[in-house]
Amino acid sequence: MTDSKSSSSSSDYTVTGSGTNSQGNHYCSREGSDGGKGYHYSNNDGGYFYKNPDGSTYHDNGNGKSTYTSPSGYTKTSGK
Secondary structure, three states: OOOOOOOOOOOOEEEEEEEEOOOOOEEEEEEEOOOOEEEEEEOOOOOEEEEOOOOOEEEEOOOOEEEEEOOOOOEEEEEO
């Protein structure tokens, strides 16, 4: 496995694991430079879910609806 770095967020992260679960969905776990842990799933139905090291989450259902939740609990939903 090769470590990866992200420069698209305020905190760089290192990929700590990845693979495919029993449903055939891809997952990737990562650790932020501040020690926070996160992961994401890319699902066969086109949806995906991110839990970021800062505690925020983002879910896209693959059908045009997405939900973002900030670390403080603010939620914004858009789409169908």
